[in-house]
Amino acid sequence: MAWTDICAFEDLVENSGICALLNGQQVAVFLLELQGEPQIYAVGNYDPVGGANVLSRGILGSVGEQIVVASPLYKQHFDLTTGQCLEQPEVVIPVYGVKLQQGRLWLNAEQQNQQASAA
Amino acid sequence: MQQTKQILVIGNGMVGHHFVDQLRAKDPLAQITVLCGEAQLAYDRVHLSGYFSGTSAEQLALTTEEAYQAANIQYHLNCWVEQINREQQLVLTSQGGSFYYDELVLATGSYAFVPPIPGNDQPHCLVYRTLQDLDAIAQSAALSKVGVVIGGGLLGLEAANALKQLGLHTHVVEFAPQLMAVQLDQGGGQMLSQKITELGVQVHTGKATQAIVAGAECRYQLQFADGESLETDLVLFSAGIRPYDQLARSCGLAVGERGGIVVNDQCQTSDPHIYAIGECALWQQKIFGLVAPGYQMARVVVSQLTGGELSFTGADMSTKLKLLGVEVGSIGDAHARTPGALSYVFTDPRAQVYKKMVVSSDGKRLLGAVLVGDTSNYDSLLHYALNDMLLPKQPEQLILPAASGAPLAALTLPNNATICSCHNVAKGDIVAAMDSGCCDLASIKSCTKASTGCGGCTALLKSVVDDELKSRGVEVKNHLCEHFAYSRQELLHLVQVGGIKTFAELLSRHGQGLGCDICKPTVGSILASSWNDYVLKKPHVGLQDTNDTFLANMQKDGSYSVVPRIAGGEITAEKLLVIGQVALDFNLYTKITGGQRIDLFGARLEQLPAIWQRLVDAGFETGHAYGKSLRTVKSCVGSTWCRYGVQDSVGQAIAIENRYKGLRAPHKIKMAVSGCTRECAEAQSKDIGIIATENGWNLYVCGNGGMRPRHADLFATDLDTDTLIRYIDRILMLYIRTADRLQRTSVWMEKLDGGLDYLRKVIIDDELGIAAELENQMAALVNTYACEWKATLENPQALKRFRQFVNSPDADENIVFVEERSQIRPATAEEKRQWLQQIPIIQLSTSELPVKALAEEN
Numbered sequence: 001m002a003w004t005d006i007c008a009f010e011d012l013v014e015n016s017g018i019c020a021l022l023n024g025q026q027v028a029v030f031l032l033e034l035q036g037e038p039q040i041y042a043v044g045n046y047d048p049v050g051g052a053n054v055l056s057r058g059i060l061g062s063v064g065e066q067i068v069v070a071s072p073l074y075k076q077h078f079d080l081t082t083g084q085c086l087e088q089p090e091v092v093i094p095v096y097g098v099k100l101q102q103g104r105l106w107l108n109a110e111q112q113n114q115q116a117s118a119a
Numbered sequence: 120m121q122q123t124k125q126i127l128v129i130g131n132g133m134v135g136h137h138f139v140d141q142l143r144a145k146d147p148l149a150q151i152t153v154l155c156g157e158a159q160l161a162y163d164r165v166h167l168s169g170y171f172s173g174t175s176a177e178q179l180a181l182t183t184e185e186a187y188q189a190a191n192i193q194y195h196l197n198c199w200v201e202q203i204n205r206e207q208q209l210v211l212t213s214q215g216g217s218f219y220y221d222e223l224v225l226a227t228g229s230y231a232f233v234p235p236i237p238g239n240d241q242p243h244c245l246v247y248r249t250l251q252d253l254d255a256i257a258q259s260a261a262l263s264k265v266g267v268v269i270g271g272g273l274l275g276l277e278a279a280n281a282l283k284q285l286g287l288h289t290h291v292v293e294f295a296p297q298l299m300a301v302q303l304d305q306g307g308g309q310m311l312s313q314k315i316t317e318l319g320v321q322v323h324t325g326k327a328t329q330a331i332v333a334g335a336e337c338r339y340q341l342q343f344a345d346g347e348s349l350e351t352d353l354v355l356f357s358a359g360i361r362p363y364d365q366l367a368r369s370c371g372l373a374v375g376e377r378g379g380i381v382v383n384d385q386c387q388t389s390d391p392h393i394y395a396i397g398e399c400a401l402w403q404q405k406i407f408g409l410v411a412p413g414y415q416m417a418r419v420v421v422s423q424l425t426g427g428e429l430s431f432t433g434a435d436m437s438t439k440l441k442l443l444g445v446e447v448g449s450i451g452d453a454h455a456r457t458p459g460a461l462s463y464v465f466t467d468p469r470a471q472v473y474k475k476m477v478v479s480s481d482g483k484r485l486l487g488a489v490l491v492g493d494t495s496n497y498d499s500l501l502h503y504a505l506n507d508m509l510l511p512k513q514p515e516q517l518i519l520p521a522a523s524g525a526p527l528a529a530l531t532l533p534n535n536a537t538i539c540s541c542h543n544v545a546k547g548d549i550v551a552a553m554d555s556g557c558c559d560l561a562s563i564k565s566c567t568k569a570s571t572g573c574g575g576c577t578a579l580l581k582s583v584v585d586d587e588l589k590s591r592g593v594e595v596k597n598h599l600c601e602h603f604a605y606s607r608q609e610l611l612h613l614v615q616v617g618g619i620k621t622f623a624e625l626l627s628r629h630g631q632g633l634g635c636d637i638c639k640p641t642v643g644s645i646l647a648s649s650w651n652d653y654v655l656k657k658p659h660v661g662l663q664d665t666n667d668t669f670l671a672n673m674q675k676d677g678s679y680s681v682v683p684r685i686a687g688g689e690i691t692a693e694k695l696l697v698i699g700q701v702a703l704d705f706n707l708y709t710k711i712t713g714g715q716r717i718d719l720f721g722a723r724l725e726q727l728p729a730i731w732q733r734l735v736d737a738g739f740e741t742g743h744a745y746g747k748s749l750r751t752v753k754s755c756v757g758s759t760w761c762r763y764g765v766q767d768s769v770g771q772a773i774a775i776e777n778r779y780k781g782l783r784a785p786h787k788i789k790m791a792v793s794g795c796t797r798e799c800a801e802a803q804s805k806d807i808g809i810i811a812t813e814n815g816w817n818l819y820v821c822g823n824g825g826m827r828p829r830h831a832d833l834f835a836t837d838l839d840t841d842t843l844i845r846y847i848d849r850i851l852m853l854y855i856r857t858a859d860r861l862q863r864t865s866v867w868m869e870k871l872d873g874g875l876d877y878l879r880k881v882i883i884d885d886e887l888g889i890a891a892e893l894e895n896q897m898a899a900l901v902n903t904y905a906c907e908w909k910a911t912l913e914n915p916q917a918l919k920r921f922r923q924f925v926n927s928p929d930a931d932e933n934i935v936f937v938e939e940r941s942q943i944r945p946a947t948a949e950e951k952r953q954w955l956q957q958i959p960i961i962q963l964s965t966s967e968l969p970v971k972a973l974a975e976e977n
Contacts, residue, residue, distance in 0.1 A: 007925045015661030016668070018920070021927040029925070032633070046933070051948060052677035053923075053933050057665040061635030063601070070636035072665035072673055077636075 002109040009103050012040065017056035017069065019045050023109050027096055028056035030069060030080065039067075041080035042096040042107055047071045049091060083113045126424065127210060127220035128153045129200050129366070134397030134413035135226030136161030136181050141421045143190050149424070152193040152218060154200055154210070157249060160184060165410055168277050170253050171284040179250070203370040205390055222392055222424060225380060226417075227363035229398035229408070233356045234269070238331030243338055244354040247278040256355065260285040263352030265337050267291075269328060270357035271298040276442040278357045279320050283443065290321045290349060292341065294358075297324055302438060302449035306464060307489040310473035314445045314492060323349065360408055362399040375401040384430040386419045394420045407434055411540045418543065435505060435540060439490075439497045448494040451504050452477050452487035460486055463515045467492075474518040476500065483510055488518075498579040506536050538583060539576045544569040549583055553591075554827055556869060560584055599860060600637040603630045607785060607860045611645045620650060621658040640664050641860045644747055647783035648855045651903040653910055655917045666745035669921065670907050671727055676945040678934050679727060680720040681707070682744035683734050684780060687754045687772035687792075688715025697737040705730055708942045714751030714789065716742060721943050723934055725922045731908045740906040743781060747861075749788045752776035753801065757794030757811070764794035766811030771840070772800075775809070778844070781904045782851065785858040785867075789823070803831045806864040807847055812836070816843045820850060820878070821868040829865040832875050835883060845894060849882045852893040 006020045012031040020027045026045035031038060045053045050073030058069040061077075063086060068077040077086040078093055085091035097108030126142065128135055131153050142149055162179040170179065187194050199213040203223070210218045231246035233239055243259045246252055247268075260266065266282040268275045271293030282289045291298070297308030298315070312322045327344040334340040337350035362379045373381040373389040379401025386394050386402075397413035398406060407413065412434030422429030437450040455462050459480030466473050472492035478485055485503040490496060496518055503510060503517070511517070532538075534547035544567045557563045563584055564570055570580045598604045605613065610625070619625045622642050626634055634642075643662035647654055654667055666672050671679035683698065698717055702709045707730075708720040722730055731741075743749065752775050755761065757768030772792040782788070791802035792809040802808030808819035814837040822831025835846060858867040871877050880886040911917045923931045935951050936943035946954070 011919070011925050013660055013920065014657070018925045019923060021924040021929060026924075026931070050675070050677075052675065053931050054665070054673065054677045057668065057673070059636040059639050059664065060633065060661060061602075061639065062633035063635065064632075067633065068635075073675070073677075075636060 003097075003099070003106045004109060006105045006107050009100060009105055012105065014038075015060055017058065017060070019053070019056040020107060022096070022107050025094075025109070026053050027107060028069070029098070029105065029107070030056075030060055032060060032067065040098045040100070040105065041067070042098045043069070043078065043080055043083055044094040046093070047073055047076075048093065049076050049085065049088065050074055055093070123148070123150055124221040124424075125150050125152070125219055126222050126224065127218050128224045128226060129210065130226035130228055130363075130397075130399075131155035131157070131161045131194070132226060132228045132397065133161055133164055133181065133410050134228070134417050135224075137414045138224060138226060138396060138417035138420060139192055140182070141418055142424065143192065145421055145425045150193075151191075153187070153195070154198045154212065154218065155194060155196050156199050157251070158197055159250070160187065160194065160196070162250060164248075167247075167250075167253065168281045168284065170250070171257070171281050176250055200366055203366055203393075205370050205393070208392065220392070222394070224420060225367060225388070225393065225395040225399055226397050227366065227399045229360035229362045229406075231356055232359045232361045234328070234358050236328050236331060238339070239354075239356070241331065241339065243352060244331065244356070246356050247274065247281065253281070256281065256353075257285065259353050260287055263287060263338070265290070265351045266353040266355060267341060267349060267351040268355045268357055270359065271295070271322065271324065272301060272357065272359065273299060273438070273440070273442070274360075275357035276315070278355050279315075280443045282353070282355065283320060287353065289319070290323060290351065291315070292326050292328060292349070293322070293324045294327055295324065298322065299447070299449075302453060303447070303489050303491065304454055304475060306466070306475065307447075307453075307473050307491045310466070310471060310491045311442075311445060311447060314471050315443055318443055318445070320443060360398060362401070362406060364399055367395065367399075375404065379406050382431075384432065385423050386416050386431055387423070394423070396420055402431060403433070405433075407436070409434070409436060409438065411435070414541055415543065437501055437504070439494050446490070446492060446494040448488065448490035448497040450488040450497070450501055451485075453489045455487065457486050463518065465515075465518050476514065476518050478510060478514055482514060485510055485514070498576070502532060502536055506533065532583070538580055539567075539569040542568040542571065546583055549580070550587060553584070553587055556866070558588065599641060600635055602626065602632045602634050602638050605629065607641055607645070608857050610642065611649070611856060614642075614645050615649050620646065620652070622646070622662050623658065636664075637860070640667070640747075643667070644783045644785070648900070651900050653905070654907060655911060655914070669724060669727060670741060670745060670911060671722065672745045674720060674945070676934050677931060678720070678945070679722045679724065680718050680744070681722050681727070681730055681734075682712065682716055682718050682742035683739035684742040684776070685716040686776040686780070687752055687769050689754075689769055689773060694737060694739070697734070697739070701730055701733050706936075706943060708944065712744075715753050716751060718744070721936060721945075723923070723930060725930065728912060728918055728921045732912055735906070735909050735912060740780070741908040747784055747786050749776070749779040749782045749784070749790070751789060753789075753791035753805070755792075755794050755799035761794055763797060764811065765813055766794055766816070768792040768794035768800065768811055771809065771816070775844075775847070778901055779847075779851065781907070782855075782900060784851070784855050786861050786863050788851070788864070804828065805831060807850070809843065815839050818843060818846060821864040823863050823865050832868075834875070834879065846882055848897040849890055849893040850878070852897050853881065
């Protein structure tokens with residue numbers, strides 16, 4: 001398990017995203033803090049539909065039970081826990097492991113969703 | 120144009136009525152007189168058998184006498200024409216009336232052919248054609264137990280349905296070896312016979328009736344050529360139609376050998392002042408016994424009489440209907456008579472379904488089809504045939520059961536694809552109706568008339584409408600999204616009444632879920648319009664679209680463009696130099712916008728603060744090109760320089776732009792001020808347009824360019840500047856308060872009950888008593904304006920967001936530029952691949968450094 005120390009928790013922006021560089025990969029990290037416990041999600045920053053590194057600048061939200069980010073380019077929604085694109089099922093983005101340790105955010109360089117690594 | 124031309128129409132069937140209806144719509148002044156042989160005006164003959172299953176004559180009626188009177192159409196019922204005097208252009212009726220015409224239209228239709236069989240004139244030997252016929256059939260049926268229809272075509276089976284509904288034991292006798300020999304092939308005809316027989320109608324094909332004599336058990340007996348016989352109480356002839364052409368014959372017009380008034384492509388008879396349309400007309404030796412071609416002929420004559428050039432070019436005879444409850448469809452070359460044609464046949468003997476598809480020899484185009492028992496593929500197949508669409512590689516999929524669940528996607532149809540052939544409504548007409556505000560089936564039907572003829576296209580129309588609505592992201596409910604069951608206007612009300620200041624508070628009190636990319640920016644805009652908080656204040660950050668978050672316009676590669684405000688398009692040389700120098704230093708692509716300012720492209724996220732620091736230091740403010748807010752106030756040079764100008768349009772434009780800059784709204788707002796009536800600023804294409812007059816300013820409202828351009832409406836004239844500003848304050852505030860999300864002022868105003876007049880009443884006459892409140896709200900917004908970029912540069916917390924990586928100063932290596940016409944442009948994916956292979960990536964050590972295009976390094 002390759003965990004990397006990324007930044008302080010305070011560097012995250014509540015209900016929005018930032019982008020981290022993890023072993024040369026761009027990772028979008030979101031802090032969801034609307035109800036209850038704050039949740040942190042990490043997915044690839046690259047929007048395979050729009051072809052640009054922009055997902056960290058998308059709007060967070062929910063579609064039914066799924067927690068998603070909407071790409072700022074063409075508004076496709078990506079499930080933050082599976083990486084699945086809701087509009088184009090064949091598109092899956094990587095999902096990364098997240099942990100908080102003593103006020104620091106750590107990311108796991110290994111993708112957590114098998115589909116995306118296969119794709 | 121002779122506006123008082125006398126147009127005389129003989130006949131008021133479906134086609135005759137359609138002609139009258141269309142002519143009146145095109146020419147409100149034409150003198151139209153209708154001579155109708157029946158006791159009532161036009162009714163729906165296509166659905167005639169419904170008369171026996173509860174449809175009343177009123178429901179079958181296509182119009183009313185009141186409607187004709189209101190449209191100023193003279194009509195005479197029970198009026199039989201005896202003679203046409205072509206020399207004097209007079210029509211004489213059996214009641215002794217005479218009618219002059221400049222142009223005469225014969226829409227006399229056809230009558231049921233009664234074969235010359237001895238005994239065919241007995242009391243219970245009837246035909247099936249008019250409402251009167253139906254009454255006679257009902258009377259006879261009341262005294263009968265068994266009924267026979269002679270003729271197994273389309274109309275014959277309709278007639279059999281009528282007899283069955285009247286409770287008779289019903290037979291169909293057909294001379295040909297199969298039913299519906301015109302529309303169906305042998306296999307289809309057999310399947311139809313089988314199904315109809317099971318429904319209790321006995322079918323006798325290949326039977327030539329030779330005589331109708333007295334019966335032993337029933338009233339009559341039919342004697343067939345093969346020696347067999349059939350007993351019946353009632354005989355209904357439906358052995359085809361014959362055109363009513365006696366009038367034409369007797370006045371010497373050309374008629375066909377087998378009947379029908381000869382017409383050319385303009386539907387003109389051999390007398391240029393006499394036209395013939397519908398089932399009485401013979402075009403290229405053909406009589407069209409369906410309503411759609413008749414309607415088409417009617418439109419051709421309307422066009423001829425109103426200076427148009429429409430001509431009749433034949434008609435598609437494809438048809439889909441339910442006969443005795445059995446679905447039957449026939450398209451184009453059903454008999455595969457085209458040389459080289461190939462046929463695919465699918466039969467399901469258990470479900471009793473027969474489908475045949477006829478394709479061209481290369482298998483690429485659909486020529487025809489026969490469907491019996493299941494017509495769910497009809498619409499898809501018809502569109503392949505009519506629009507000459509390329510068939511899929513395995514065309515048989517179109518009729519195989521697996522494919523039946525996937526009808527042709529309406530979205531894939533081209534805009535010129537005909538949806539309703541009766542009224543000639545194309546998909547584009549439906550889309551246009553939806554553009555102009557129709558968003559449910561009923562209003563689209565009444566606006567376009569689609570699906571109000573034979574009704575065969577109902578399902579297709581619905582799918583076109585549904586798909587179109589979906590593609591527009593419209594939820595028919597006015598709810599904003601799944602998180603708020605309110606419209607934008609309702610949410611704004613909740614925010615203002617409840618004093619709600621954050622999205623989280625609104626969501627917990629009135630919403631559900633976490634929000635989304637629809638409701639968050641909308642609420643962000645509502646909060647901004649209501650309280651004018653800094654949009655990047657912590658609780659609002661996550662609500663904004665990326666453009667609002669980073670106060671710039673994201674481009675396709677994730678870089679941004681920057682637009683400083685240049686109010687009224689007026690700029691000093693010093694400021695021009697600043698923009699130029701910034702563009703040079705940061706290697707930005709520059710382009711003049713349509714709103715008289717300068718757009719700087721190719722800025723990377725981390726460069727934005729440095730770029731703006733330079734601009735703000737030089738006295739620029741943000742241009743809000745990224746926001747749903749006031750964009751620009753365009754101006755012409757005005758009276759200061761121009762020989763024709765009557766007011767200082769530039770000064771006015773600058774004052775107005777500075778007043779409303781930063782105003783958040785449901786959509787972008789554009790304005791313009793012209794210095795004279797020559798209108799060089801194109802103010803009439805703006806949401807707010809101002810045109811100088813000798814006495815002040817004319818105010819135009821609710822125009823726009825873009826996808827659906829709309830000229831602005833003149834709202835008030837010769838206003839002094841104070842009144843002008845007051846009116847604009849009120850209009851904009853009312854728009855912000857009541858419009859839907861992403862609704863431009865044009866659509867907003869059109870949807871206001873009462874439209875422009877209502878808007879005048881509210882704004883000018885203050886009929887709702889809210890003018891002062893609207894002005895106060897606007898004043899509060901104007902007074903709290905602050906340049907967002909200036910505020911951002913002073914806010915270290917906000918500035919932290921302007922970096923590509925939270926943990927690295929590196930730049931996004933996916934943003935790569937190449938040179939074109941001496942400036943940068945984004946590299947294509949292919950160009951990126953090539954260069955990334957050849958050159959090491961240039962890692963920039965600090966974000967302040969300008970980016971060097973890779974092409975330059977190359």
